[in-house]
Amino acid sequence: MTPPCIICVAITGSLPTRANNPAVPITVSEQIESTHEAFEAGASIVHAHVRNEDETPSSDPAKFAALKEGVEKHCPGMIIQFSTGGRSGAGKARGGMLPLHPDMASLSVGSNNFPTRVYENPPDLVDWLAAEMQTYEVKPEIEAFDLSHIFQAAKMHADGRINETPYVQFVMGVKNSMPVDREVFDFYIKTVKRLFGQNVPWCAAGIGAEQITLNDWAVSSGGHART
Template sequence: MTTPCIICVAITGSLPRKADNPAVPVTITEQVESTHAAFEAGATIAHCHVRNEDETPSSDPDKFAALKEGLEKHCPGIIVQLSTGGRSGAGQARGGMLPLRPDMASLSVGSNNFPTRVYENPPDLVDWLAAEMVTHGVKPEIEAFDLSHILKAHEMWKKGQITDLPYVQFVMGVKNAMPADREVFEYYIKTVNRLFGEGAPWCAAGIGPNQIVLNDWAVSSGGHARTGLEDNVRQDKSTLAPSNAALVRRVVDLCAKYERPVATAAQARQILGLRAAA
């Protein structure tokens, strides 16, 4: 348990609105300020979406550029991870921000059910997004909503479509997708170690009330943890989370409980094989 724990903060997402929790940051300024507080609390990856003025999701590269610039200025060394998720756009518009060369970008390599629709990631789009990430030197974070997504990531890695050792994130607790099941979680870890090598880094994210559950499982199992208002707007069943930073501090407390150091930005970059901050 000596490996430092990387904390990723998913600051905004595409769905939560201020009506759900006034702390959800929507404008670029709000997102930078919220991330800065989370960074100071211990987060070293910022998972980023952008919104329009009416709070609807956007894939506008100019908005991503402004957010990336603000984060790099106010959170020195933070790992900027931009979302290519399907709620923000359609087709190749989902990867329109990749020429900005963020440190990382999310990559969903397969389709699955979401609460009210199918989350579509057709093979030709997955291949195109992966190729764009290679072209622009962006490390993908594999969003694994299903076991098959881990196996697909391995196939793409062996074929050279993913050039670095994949960083897989287990996403559990999405309605109609994979629930937060401890035995499945343990098998995910076993599968990552078998396919990518013992000790390959991985992360876990839980949705809604499962966030703190997956935080605990990840920290106590030697993995890395994602938190933030994108996935969960509550501190507990009866209390809204006051900020992204407050959710990050819960993970920091778990790291103390399990006697794991919290990764600095430099340590996180080293663990993930990323280039040094500019």
């Protein structure tokens, strides 16, 4: 039997503004309602960034706390995943919401290029974020922007920096990083199975228009989807 497909909804992301898409939820109450709709439509994980009033990315723990409280109330049983990505803050500010004990948090374990800059995840910050996740019992979702990030997650699991088997998300289609490529996608799957076991769950996310392609590939290959 195939395990049911987990649908993870990324309600806001770190970058799109209302100017790009009037439907993007910005305030915490908008995010809660948007999550509620996705939950009723079948999503079981919410991947959340929070925003300032001017729509810029925020890492304010108070906003994460309000979001968590609202999602718990409106969407009982939904898995809450906070982003610790580098667009929302710098250094340890990226993990300032982990003491809120979300179920999961994203964790980047390597560095790579983004469209206009370096996505910096220095080794000491990665280790600190991973340690905070252990302290607060937060399951990391590994954001694999490149192949070596999967190996790094395996190493961190082997030496105890990550408790449970890592849940890896393949991120494809970011300019100046890994493009959307089917052979790489298949090699990613082969690699997570080799490193973490045949039945390990994994998921994939494409950027922008590529999201549909990646969801299609993921669902048809036994992975989970990000919408």
